[in-house]
Amino acid sequence: GAVVSQHPSRVICKSGTSVKIECRSLDFQATTMFWYRQFPKQSLMLMATSNEGSKATYEQGVEKDKFLINHASLTLSTLTVTSAHPEDSSFYICSAPSSGGAYNEQFFGPGTRLTVL
Amino acid sequence: DAKTTQPPSMDCAEGRAANLPCNHSTISGNEYVYWYRQIHSQGPQYIIHGLKNNETNEMASLIITEDRKSSTLILPHATLRDTAVYYCIVTGANSKLTFGKGITLSVRP
Numbered sequence: 001g002a003v004v005s006q007h008p009s010r011v012i013c014k015s016g017t018s019v020k021i022e023c024r025s026l027d028f029q030a031t032t033m034f035w036y037r038q039f040p041k042q043s044l045m046l047m048a049t050s051n052e053g054s055k056a057t058y059e060q061g062v063e064k065d066k067f068l069i070n071h072a073s074l075t076l077s078t079l080t081v082t083s084a085h086p087e088d089s090s091f092y093i094c095s096a097p098s099s100g101g102a103y104n105e106q107f108f109g110p111g112t113r114l115t116v117l
Numbered sequence: 118d119a120k121t122t123q124p125p126s127m128d129c130a131e132g133r134a135a136n137l138p139c140n141h142s143t144i145s146g147n148e149y150v151y152w153y154r155q156i157h158s159q160g161p162q163y164i165i166h167g168l169k170n171n172e173t174n175e176m177a178s179l180i181i182t183e184d185r186k187s188s189t190l191i192l193p194h195a196t197l198r199d200t201a202v203y204y205c206i207v208t209g210a211n212s213k214l215t216f217g218k219g220i221t222l223s224v225r226p
Contacts, residue, residue: 004160034213043204044161044216093160095214103211104151108160 002028004096006109013084014117021079021112023050023094029074030096034106035067038091050077050094084116121205121217128223135192137220139205142186148209150181152190154201155219161204164190195224 003026013019023033031052036044048069049057056069068080081088091113095106122140129135141150151166165172165179167188172179178191192199204219 006160036216043218044155046213046215049213091158095160102149102166104149104206104208104214105163105166106214108162111158111160113158 002026002096002098002107004094004107004109006092006094006112008112009110010113010115012115012117015085016083018080018082019084019114021081021092021094021114023077023079023096023109025075025096025107028096028099030077030099031074033071033077033094033096035069035077035079036093036095038093038111044093047079050079052077081114084114086116089114089116121207123203123205123217123220125218126221126223128225129195131197131224131226132194135195135199135222135224137190137192137203137205137222138187139190140187141205141207144185144207148207150179150185150188151206151208151214152177152179153204153206153214153216154199155204156198156201161216164203192222195222197224197226200224 005024007022033050035047038044047062050069050071052071058064071077091111093111095108097103098105149166149168152164153161155161165177167179181188202219202221204216
């Protein structure tokens, strides 16, 4: 099946710094990618929809100036957590719909665990 | 999207069938039933989806009741690697996925 990768898998940073997370579709093109956040013992929460060639669409309550999304190509979307604080510590996961399959038959990346000290 | 209700947890013995129920009584005619699972500290994995008819693939079977108000995901021969949180999601064809709490399946040796 299709593969989605994320980099880095784990990052620890100091409060106030910015962190960039990459999401790549390895063997298919993705005009749309999704970014989720998952706190411990909770479910995934959709943060935003990343669209190649246009601005991302953010879910209600997600600060677009804090979570910058850039869909640079048909295989790469990046999420930058700006001025990270301890409350931003979470598991960040991206996904992309399969090409040629159902829109919601999505392939998820392995996730990036962010720890802000 | 229609709301789904799943028991919080269940367990089954390795090698036996695992039947995971999901209620979605407010499902509308154009909404699909999707199942994903998430093994601890990994990204979710697509399992199967269906609209009205029962579906089967190499991972599982999906049984949808005739009135579409509930469904059952069947893992025919559960293994220890099937221990995970299983999410039943009802959504339109081009809508976003909304994850609930899911059901934690524990497969015991």
